[in-house]
Amino acid sequence: MAVKDELNKRKKLLWLIIILLLLIIAATIYLLMVYFKITPVFNYNTNVPAPAPTALPSPTTPGSYNQPKTTVLADLKGINEGTGITISEPEQTSMLFAATSFAERFGSFSNQSNYKNFDDLQPLMTKSVQNWVKQYIETLKKQNPDSNTYYALETKAISSEIKSADLKANTAEVMVKTQRQEFKNDINNPRVFYQDILLKILKENGQWLVGGVYWQ
Structure with missing residues (x-):
């Protein structure tokens, strides 16, 4: 009986040591996270506004190049506007x-x-x-x-x-x-x-x- 009691004591002591180790590991991880301020890798916040588009520079148009003022290059009868016709x-x-x-x-x-x-x-x-x-x-x-x-x-x-x-x-x-x-x-x-x-x-x-x- 003395041997059996001794084995039970050792088992209980072993389990106690394992539990203490787990608590120490958990506490260590928590302290590290607090110290280094670790944040989650993924951010599932869908309300974050998208970055504003960058405006492209406007193309430069030459002041005068092959550019007649109001000279008509070819004749065409006048176009009647405001007809209200829908173009397919x-x-x-x-x-x-x-x-x-x-x-x-x-x-x-x-x-x-x-x-x-x-x-x-x-x-x-x-x-x-x-x-x-x-x-x-x-x-x-x-x-x-x-x-x-x-x-x-x-x-x-x-x-x-x-x-x-x-x-x-x-x-x-x-x-x-x-x-x-x-x-x-x-x-x-x-x-x-x-x-x-x-x-x-x-x-x-x-x-x-x-x-x-x-x-x-």
Whole structure:
């Protein structure tokens, strides 16, 4: 019996030691957390406001570059506003596509290709604009007479907006915002600038054609 009692005492002592060790460990962890001010890794607070967006700098537009004041480059009959006609989404898509694709191709040319891109635009223009473009090409050639010196402009449409439309008269005005790159005998360091172009379009035989071109 003495041996059995001794074993029971040892078991009780062992359990007491284990419990004391656990209490010491728990107290140590608590004191460390208080001392170092440990905070949870994850924050589930969904009410934290999102950071304010950073405003991007506005692009610099050149003061004067290929920018006629109020000169009409091609004729078009006046557009009647305030008709209250709603333009369907497919029609809007057709109008904007015609304007943006024309703006990019009209604003992109080089003296090395002898301005052949304007020939490709003939089916997209009215007769009055076709006649005007012939004079415009000659003006460009005079501005860059040396074919050995590379000169080119590349234009990319950024956005487009229908400013006014009269579906009864099949006419509309579309403003296209563009980014342009000017190359002067150096293809690696173009001058980048932003320029709007106002296009007056009219529908002939189911196709939107450009009847007025105005660089802003």
